[in-house]
Amino acid sequence: MARRPVKVASCSGYKTDASVQMLRQATLGDVDFITGDYLAEMNLAETAEAFRAGKHNGWCSTAWEGIQQSLEVIAERCIKVVINGGCQNPEGLARKVSQRGHQLKVAYVLGDDLYEKIGPNLAALGEHLPAHLDSVNSKIKVPQVSTAFRNKLDVPLVSANAYLGARAIVEALRAGADIVICGRVSDSSPVIGAAWYWHSWSDTDYDQLAGAFVSGHLIECSAYATGANFSGFTDYQLDGLVECGFPIAEIDADGTCVISKHECTQGMINEETIRCQLLYELQGTIYLHSDVKAYLNDVTVKEVGKDRVRVAGIRGGPPPPTTKLAIFYRGGYQCQYLLNATGYGTDEKWKLLELQIRKGLEHSSASQGISLLEFQIVGVPEYNPRSQLRSTSYCRLFAEAAEEGPLMALIEVFQNIALQHFSGFHFALDMRTALPRSFLAYYPSLYDQDSLQETATIIVNSADKIGDVTIQAGHPPRYEPCEDRENYDTSDPLSLTSLGYPKIVRLGDVALARSGDKGSNLNCGIFVKDPQMWDWLRSYLSRERMKQLMGDDWSEEYFMERVEFPNIFAVHFVVYGILGRGVSGSTRLDCLGKGFADYIRDKLVEVPSSGVQTNGHH
Structure with a gap:
């Protein structure tokens, strides 16, 4: 019983x-x-x-x-x-x-x-370096930054946990x-x-x-x-x-x-x-675990x-012969500056700042060691703003280098132009973030279960x-290799015009979503609140449409997978490579991908007018 x-x-x-x-x-x-x-x-x-x-x-x-x-x-x-x-x-x-x-x-x-077995020098592993977690998928290009440490002689391992x-x-x-x-x-x-x-x-x-x-x-x-x-x-x-x-x-x-x-x-x-x-x-x-493989198609x-x-509605199968091995190593040094601009002419202000910084770095030999320099503009000034804060956006100047010296040179360049700035330039007087700090880089990999x-x-x-x-504990009695992951647009899309006269709304008015990270990759699942909108969602939200919605955040260097969960009226996307090294090694402000879903939900989409629901409080 x-x-x-x-x-x-x-x-x-x-x-x-x-x-x-x-x-x-x-x-x-x-x-x-x-x-x-x-x-x-x-x-x-x-x-x-x-x-x-x-x-x-x-x-x-x-x-x-x-x-x-x-x-x-x-x-x-x-x-x-x-x-x-x-x-x-x-x-x-x-x-x-x-x-x-x-x-x-x-x-x-x-x-x-597995630190003692893998370490202490990651670069020294050579051909014995565990395969990258995404290497089993031949369609995916592992971000170059994820394996850049191979070109170095000494890469101190920090941790390796299966x-x-x-x-x-x-x-x-x-x-x-x-x-x-x-x-x-x-x-x-x-x-x-x-x-x-x-x-x-x-x-x-x-x-x-x-x-x-x-x-x-x-x-x-x-x-x-x-x-x-x-x-x-x-x-x-x-x-x-x-x-x-x-x-x-x-x-x-x-x-x-x-x-x-x-x-x-x-x-x-x-x-x-x-x-x-x-x-x-x-x-x-297909959701993978060391003990079992879960098939979610019919959930x-x-x-x-x-x-x-x-x-x-979940089915199971034998697990794969490998499990995830999270490897962390000393990735070098990072620094960031949070710089503010207010109101009129903001776009030109940030362009001038970037020109000044890059010109100043040309005169500094130490700056040649800077391996990454990004000018990330965060926010847009409000039209006819009600306060100065609503009129302010900021630039996240983000840099990386193998050693501290080049990033200290960046500080000198910044100081040299301190009074040559654009109109209204300001920042918090506490500039501790500008000082270089060592950071841990992530290498997600595979490890044979039978070796544990x-x-x-x-x-x-x-x-x-x-x-x-x-x-x-022993080992699983049976393994099955990972199948090719499903990746498709809907099999029988409906003509959007057949669903009724279109109306422009924000996607979040008709759909909920959640997003997150898996190493270098970002996932996002989106589902409609009203089941009657399912035919619209599966027909409208194709891979090409998602790329359009991503706008400037999409790059042809990435790879996108799409599947459907019809019983819960959801489509699900994985964007491979968008988070770079992932976790602390990612240069993105949203390094864990948690904000992506609500970014997409803020996009304007065409929906059948009969399916639009207004937000209310329960």
Whole structure:
């Protein structure tokens, strides 16, 4: 007889989420598991150097604080906890938790940290350098900046962490662990592990594992499923979105789930918030994990009660033979200047500034070492402005170099023209951003799963490790190579004139969206609020149309993929290469791609007049 659905609560989507959220999830209602995702690529890398230098504990402080506040309640209510807040030192955090007592059995997962195997000099790997994450797609041109380090002799490696699946988590839970501390397991792995263990699935129950995988995807970003980062927020009272509650996934034995939250919390869960989160940071209809491949073509999202949405229709398959390996290295130095211009003649002002800077650099030999110099103009002065701030735009002068010297030369050039500026030039007197700072660059790559040595260790005697039990997680029993990703415009587009007399509106008046990043790439999923507008959206929003909407942000150097999710009335795009190196190595102001969706929603489009809806408040 199948067990009841397991209730898995999320208490963290990143290290900055308040530690008290773990206690809130444990006390505001009944849950079986509390899971937390504390990691992004960057904080893994930032922590790595400090931890190796003995200047950091190696784990996320909010993870420890959350457990510390919640231990008594967790023990009393028999709630199990699975988190990746161990960061670069899951063993250290696990032993610290174990020392607190409460008769809870604590385990930790190792195997993701490959620094010793890959490092310490990335350039020295030569032909042994792991393949770039996007290299499996022959149609994609990996941005040149992503592999520019190959031309250097010394590229200090900072961190190398493989994305682990849920196998070790399941082994730890089967061995009786109450709390499992992980490092870089995939964001969804704690949720998959909880459901896998609860329902006693096998590692070939692919449909069930895929469903749990998507459940984890839906709750891993904490409040992103309950009203945060929600493009439809303008239709709701703002007072109800100030402090959104965190989500819960109720995962059934067949892998389907209901996303909910505790009744007394703010925010909301409806079909629109869940569609937005479902479309977040996907790469098409095939979603990859170390344990399973999820096919999303037939996914359905249906409201089944207040703040309760069922997600179903997901199929699974064997995972690929490789997993993601996030490599960070010392990329050199960056600096930026934030410079303001106001009102009349703004375009000419910025042109003059660029001419002056570039002319000044011609006279400086040190400036030859500047590898990148961009003049990014942010904003447009308001027509007939109501205040000076509404009349002001700024230039983000962004530069990179392998060494500090050339960027210091840029400071000298700027000082030399300080009083030769255009009319009304001004900036904040605090110019600390102009000083060169070293930065970490990201290289997303592939790593063979069978080469991983993933283990779970049950702590028996935390003082001297005597009696600790280490379990090998093993490897998936079967792999399938990655298929070619689907990429198509709609198969039977309707004539737009046949849909009725066109009316010009902003896309955001009829559609919601969410966008994000995957390394060098940006994704954006867009869906219509009214199902009757689906034929218009799929017919109108082709790849060529998206390129037109992107305007100056589109480049022929990029590659675009498009797919459809007809059951949720959505089209989904991936733009490969637009974020350069990605994360901290991207030169874009919106380096994580989160603002792209609302940029596209602000564009004017032609819609059938019968399908236009006006915004209102619920």
